[in-house]
Structure formats: structure tokens, C-alpha cells
Amino acid sequence: MDRQPGRSVRFKLTLSYAGFLMLAGVLLLTAVYVFLLRTYPSWMLIRQVLLRGFGPAVAAVLVFLLLFGLLGGWILAGRMLAPLDRITQATRTAAAGSLSHRIRMPGRRDEFRELADSFDMMLAQLEAHVAEQQRFAANASHELRTPLAISKTLIDVARADPNHDSGELVDRLHTINTRAVDLTEALLLLSRVNQRSFTREHLDLSLVAEEAAETLHPLAEKHGVALETSGDIAPTTGSPALLLQLTTNLVHNAIVHNLAQRGTVWVHTGVRRETAVLTVENTGEQLTPQLVATLTEPFQRGTERIHTDQAGSGLGLAIVKTITKTHDGTLTLIPRPAGGLRITVELPAASEGEPPRLSSSG
Structure with missing residues (x-):
């Protein structure tokens, strides 16, 4: 945005400091003058005589206060604005494309240091986001x-x-x-x-889970995987299509990453405190916590799939993570001690008295 050049904040603060000091001096001299009038009424007889010497002294004091206020105000304003200058330089550096620069403002916490720390945090998140992209x-x-x-x-x-x-x-x-x-x-x-370009509606996660399980039941039968659903009503708000996609991806992933024979997938819904909870758990190979931590990254496929006809795009859990985030929820992946994976999605629960909506794949 193009702006007309204006006076610097340091100059404005300097004038403010000098003006305040001058005002305080005038008020102090006026108070002394009024005090003398009220305390010594006879002083009025010699007022003209005193003013001849007092007037120039007052003028000299005011000139001194003005110069002292300008000089002191300029120095104080510079010291006060020094952290802001560091922040400005860091902003220009970041705007030039360098996201690795950090302000690291020294000293105890104050408004400027909180701003600098927040800016450093923003730069770190932005750098990580750019690297991820x-x-x-x-x-x-x-x-x-x-x-x-x-x-x-x-x-x-x-x-x-x-x-x-x-x-x-x-x-x-x-x-x-x-x-x-x-x-x-x-x-x-x-x-x-x-882009979060979707309309939120009230729905029941248990109905979404049932629809996803019904859709993928033939695939589970084809690969000899038992698919079990259970749980209670779990009302929440969000996009029915996206939450169905989330559930379908989880169940599909649980079927694909399973044992060659006699595998099982458990789908459970419920309410925990103020959240609606969807849990998808499956048998399978032993997974390390280090490997599980990378599964939601795009194109991370984990262990080799047993069923080669379901190669997948490597974006299933990445889509689940993104949909969960855009619905203000949390996604948790935990390896099962016996092998396989337990994935839990927690979404904000819907308010009481709001009827859930049956999900729709359309």
C-alpha cells in the first residue's frame, strides 16, 4: 500500500515529551505565583518590582525546559523505540524471503518483547509450513x-x-x-x-461410521477382514461429505493395512467430555512410534501393503489430518501392542437440543 511520508514516531514522541515538560513547568510556576498571592496579600504592592526580575528568569527556565525536553525526549524515544526498529528490520528481512532470521529480543518480558517473541514464533511456523509445502x-x-x-x-x-x-x-x-x-x-x-470452503451442519458420527462401514464391507470380505462397528450417538458439527470422507479413509486404511488372514477392524463412536469421538482400530504388523508419527505426512505409506491391488495414493491419512484440523478437532495415532494401529478423532460436540443430520455421500 502506497502511503504519503509522515513524521516519524520518534519525532512525535520527542514533541510529546517536550510539550509535557513545558506544560508541567508552566503549571508549576503558575502554582507558585498563585500561592504567593494567597499567602502574602501585601506582595501585590511589590509585584511589579519582582516581575521585572522574575519574568526573565521564568522565560529562561521555560527555554531550558524546552531544550532539555527536546534533547531528552529524542534520546528517550530512541531508546524506547530501539526494539521496534529490530522488529521492523526482521519484518523486512522476512519480506525479502529469509524466514530463518529470528529477532531473539533480550531482556525481561514487556510489550515489545512479547511482540518480538510472537513474531519469532510466527516466522518459525511459517518456515515450517513453507518447507512442508x-x-x-x-x-x-x-x-x-x-x-x-x-x-x-x-x-x-x-x-x-x-x-x-x-x-x-x-x-x-x-x-x-x-x-x-x-x-x-x-x-x-x-x-x-x-480453504475451509464448506458449510457446517449438525450430524451424528455414529451414522457416518455406519455408512462408511457399509460401503467398505464388500472390500473387507474380499480380503478376509472382519469389520465391527459399535458405540453411542456422537453429535457434532461439520461437513457431512468431508467427515464421511474422513471415516471412509480411516476404515479403508485399516482394511488395507491388516493381517493377510483373519484380520479385524473395530470402529467405535462415543462422547468424551465435550467432544465427539471416532476410533478406528485394526490388527496388523508391529509399528514403531517413530513410524506412526510420520503416517499423516503426505505420501507416507508405512509398511508395505498386503493387498497389492489397493496401492493407494499415499494421501489417505494426510486428508484425514487436514479434515480433522479444519473441523477444529484432534487426531491421535497410537500403535497397538499386539500389532496394528489405533486412530482417534475428537471433534467438538454439538450443543444439546440440536438434531443430528444423517450423513450423505453426495
């Missing part, structure tokens, strides 16, 4: 380039060998293209969710 862009580019490179290789091989089975080529290209489309749709969903 750069990693995300690099990973997304790699993930999108991989199916394109494979498709190009298959086409080149087919062109070099006219007798190659075209049916097999079409099937493989269809599979690769499907994965690329799924990845693109997942990226678009992440973008829309981050």
Missing part, C-alpha cells in the same frame, strides 16, 4: 511423474514390438491411469479442505 510439491510431482513415466515406457515398448499383446497393454495403462486420477482427485480434495 515444498516437500509436498516435490513429492506430488514425483508421484504424478511416476505413472506418466511408466505409461510412456509401456507405449515405447509396444511401438517397438508390433506383435505385443495390446490387451495386456490396455489393462496396465488403465490401472496406471486410474492411480493417477485417484492421486489428482486426492490432491484437489486436500486443496478444497485447506
Whole structure:
């Protein structure tokens, strides 16, 4: 924003200090004058004589106070505004693209130091966010380039060998293209969710869990995984479509990352204090806390999937994390001692007396 140049804050503070000092001097001299009039009425007889000497002295005192106020005010204002100057320089450095700079204001806590600490915290969060976005862009580019490179290789091989089975080529290209489309749709969903462009409605997480479980029940049967749902009514507010996507991703992930035979997935809903809780738990391989801590990062797939026909985009739990965050909730991942994972989503509970809405996949 273009602004007209104005006087500096230091100059304004200097004038304020000098003006206040002059005003205090005038009030003090006036008080002395009034005090003498009231205490010594006879002083009026010699007032003219005294004023001849007192007047120049008063003028000299006021001039001294003015000069002293300007000089002292300029110095004091500079010392007071020195921390603000450091903050301004740090802001310009950050605006130039350097997010690693920190103010690190010394001294005890005051308003300027709280502002500097808040600015340092903001820079740290912004630097981490930019780094995360750069990693995300690099990973997304790699993930999108991989199916394109494979498709190009298959086409080149087919062109070099006219007798190659075209049916097999079409099937493989269809599979690769499907994965690329799924990845693109997942990226678009992440973008829309981050914009928080959705309308909040009242709904029941237990109904959402039942709908997700019903949708994925054939997939669980196909892979020999038992899918169990239980729990109580869990009213909350949010986007029915996004919360259904969240639940579906969790249940799908629990089915895919499971034992080869006789695996189980448990889906439970309930209310805990002032939150609606959704818990998805599954059997599976042993997971370390270090590995679990990375599973919500984009394109982190954890252990190898048992069912190779469900390769996924690597964005399932990243989408869950983003949807949870945009609904002001918390996401917790804990490895099970017996193997597998327990994922808990806590969302703000809806107020009493507000009817829940049946979720809709549309």
C-alpha cells in the first residue's frame, strides 16, 4: 500500500515529551505565583518590582525546559523505540524471503518483547509450513511423474514390438491411469479442505461410521477382514461429505493395512467430555512410534501393503489430518501392542437440543 511520508514516531514522541515538560513547568510556576498571592496579600504592592526580575528568569527556565525536553525526549524515544526498529528490520528481512532470521529480543518480558517473541514464533511456523509445502510439491510431482513415466515406457515398448499383446497393454495403462486420477482427485480434495470452503451442519458420527462401514464391507470380505462397528450417538458439527470422507479413509486404511488372514477392524463412536469421538482400530504388523508419527505426512505409506491391488495414493491419512484440523478437532495415532494401529478423532460436540443430520455421500 502506497502511503504519503509522515513524521516519524520518534519525532512525535520527542514533541510529546517536550510539550509535557513545558506544560508541567508552566503549571508549576503558575502554582507558585498563585500561592504567593494567597499567602502574602501585601506582595501585590511589590509585584511589579519582582516581575521585572522574575519574568526573565521564568522565560529562561521555560527555554531550558524546552531544550532539555527536546534533547531528552529524542534520546528517550530512541531508546524506547530501539526494539521496534529490530522488529521492523526482521519484518523486512522476512519480506525479502529469509524466514530463518529470528529477532531473539533480550531482556525481561514487556510489550515489545512479547511482540518480538510472537513474531519469532510466527516466522518459525511459517518456515515450517513453507518447507512442508515444498516437500509436498516435490513429492506430488514425483508421484504424478511416476505413472506418466511408466505409461510412456509401456507405449515405447509396444511401438517397438508390433506383435505385443495390446490387451495386456490396455489393462496396465488403465490401472496406471486410474492411480493417477485417484492421486489428482486426492490432491484437489486436500486443496478444497485447506480453504475451509464448506458449510457446517449438525450430524451424528455414529451414522457416518455406519455408512462408511457399509460401503467398505464388500472390500473387507474380499480380503478376509472382519469389520465391527459399535458405540453411542456422537453429535457434532461439520461437513457431512468431508467427515464421511474422513471415516471412509480411516476404515479403508485399516482394511488395507491388516493381517493377510483373519484380520479385524473395530470402529467405535462415543462422547468424551465435550467432544465427539471416532476410533478406528485394526490388527496388523508391529509399528514403531517413530513410524506412526510420520503416517499423516503426505505420501507416507508405512509398511508395505498386503493387498497389492489397493496401492493407494499415499494421501489417505494426510486428508484425514487436514479434515480433522479444519473441523477444529484432534487426531491421535497410537500403535497397538499386539500389532496394528489405533486412530482417534475428537471433534467438538454439538450443543444439546440440536438434531443430528444423517450423513450423505453426495
